Amino acid sequence: MDIETGELTGTAAAVEAQITTWLIGPARRSCTPVEIVNGLVERLVGAGIPLWRVRIAQQVANPLIAAWGAMWTRDAGAELYTVPRGMLRTNSFYGSPFEHVIKTRTKFRKSLARLEAGRDHEVLFELAAAGGTEYLALPVEYGDGSVQASAFTTDRPDGFHDEEALLIERLMPALAAAMEPAAMRHSMASLLEVYLGTGPAGRVAGGAFHRGAMTEIDAVVMLTDLRGFTDLSERLAPDRLLQRLGAYFEIVVEAVRSEGGDVLKFIGDGVLALFSVDGAAQPEACARAVRSTTRAFTRNTDPELRFVSAIHMGPVVYGNIGSLDRLDFTVVGPTVNYVSRLESAAKLLDKPAICSAAVARWLPASMVESLGHHQLKGFSDPQMLYELKTAS
Template sequence: MDPIETLNNWMMTEGRCSDDPIRIVSHFCTTLVEGGVPLWRVNIGQRFANPLLIAWGVVWTPDGAESYDVTHARMLTDDYIGSSFEFVFENQRPLHKSLRNLDPDKDHSSYLEFAADGGTDYYATFLEYGDGSQHGCTFATRAEEGFAPEHLAMIEGALPGLSSAMEPITMRKSTQSLLRTYLGTGPSEAVWNGSIQRGERTTLEAVVMFSDLRGFTAFSETESEQEIFEALDSYFEVVVRAVEKNSGDVLKFMGDGVLSVFPISTVDDCAKRCRDAATCAQQILAALAALNTSRTQAGRSELAIGIGINVGQVSYGNIGSQGRLDFTVLGSAVNLASRVEGLTKTIGERVLATETVATHAPDMFTEPGHHEVRGVSSPIQIFGLVEPAP
């Protein structure tokens, strides 16, 4: 059997079911090399359907292969503009380019880098999937004579099989990344696995943290729409980074509020997760201070925040109609965290926690005293966070 036919057959059978992009790309490249194609560096790019990440891919060399991600921000830089990826997508045709005698003033930096590393010839083309999407791939060689026409014919002949193997992986990664983006890591896995259907819920013990911007209503009435969105994005970035750094999950954005949880897997884990949440709150305050310094220097108003922390049982799941679902989080622990956060407006502390949280991290909290909380029959002890030094 022809080696390309054999490769395509492997890709459409074993490769398609492997769910391992590095294995697929490695097999693709090594088979071509064994067939006489002098490959040195191969980049198989895959586009994401995701508002944060625009692409991912696998880079192969004879020494091994590794995967990478590309953000939307990077697409606006010189890494993409003028590159071979831009060329094949804009012109809808492959690019075959010698890496000899390049012009430093005109040729893209990637060509110059490949040439400096011994590259002699370069080929770029794209994979086409059933949904109409296109995904760029590039091939470079160090061979003295470069790529011969038969080499390029072998590459093109093997692309249908590579598309067959990579497309289902790309579709799954896009769907999973969207779920993580909007639901967080834990809930997205449950939804993806089908364990949370309409009307069903998952219950767990967790430290709950609710954060909210102060004076946002007045801010919204005086600032432009662009300034409001930019302020929210900056504030959300501060909170999300701190939560994820401390192994928490952001479950929901509610206007200018953020609901996060730090799941408790065992009874012995409770103290650690309470400290994680307290550390997260300290990091949020420190990052917000840095953000406000930048905003002040830019002539913008500072952002103020209130945070409430509680520990208890929470339930999350999908609710809605047969044709439209929403992911939501419920439970008395969530309600109390929100109401404790509301006390920050009157107590004068930016971060407040319930007694259970403070008991597990006594060195991280002070005790303002007993306070009435809406929905609770009698006053409860509320503790203030020891804030980071300015």
């Protein structure tokens, strides 16, 4: 390293050029964030830099998480992680090296050998206790002006050599060039999943749906709805009502996802979920929906959160509908209409969970009990309904 100019010389300069070419070329065009971090670390370690842990963090506009990132460790390689919303308002972030890097847009380099309580952040003590010897945090500046954060830790007894730290620092513009499009792709997919569910999000991101385009699949459809919501809305203050709704939605969504289902919509106080049927897997799809319903009832410990669940199976149509500049992703068709009628019947019959004959035929006799034929709105003939005995 040239001390006067701070420039890399010799082998280090060649390593910088090689890694930069990879970052702004193949990595930028097609790599995921995990692949970028793994590739970067592999090349730095190959150049003799004894990295122990590396973390590249990404703040994101997402209603459920505050940030995500890729964490590399010597034993496990790189893995994605998320930071819950609210974490950035705690001591885990305040006063941390990452806060310093993001707010000042300058580096943070610190030996972990002589830390002082009350002065140095807790994350540094944690790294030192685990075996780290030196920590280097650097800003990763994107083209839109935002600043992300990166951290490189070594466990070599004498820490980083100055030329190693300079090499890593000089790679940050190229790392930003690679990470920004990869982060945009990842964040878009994550945001679509928040609003559409995993399956539909993948289809939309892949360009499968344009305005008016439709695709039909067979699925088990589950619709839950709160009982006595009008009474709750009259008795509770708005903030408490939203808390109750949030608790109910959390219970149902977790139950659906635990069985591999997709939550498609929140319709007022209702939850519309889908369990895809692949080929001749009707029995398993029905069982997953029933297990999901049972799990939701089991997890609910609030006597004021009383809800019903209705399950039906049949063809549904996926599609984007709307105006030229505003679209809504939804499922439509007779199956969706039918499950809506089942949900209304569950309330009228005072049954927590019911299903159609199309679902009951695939379930063990011990799990269902016939409710006889009932007239459903919009259907000329009475329909055979079944109570799910596993729900309570």
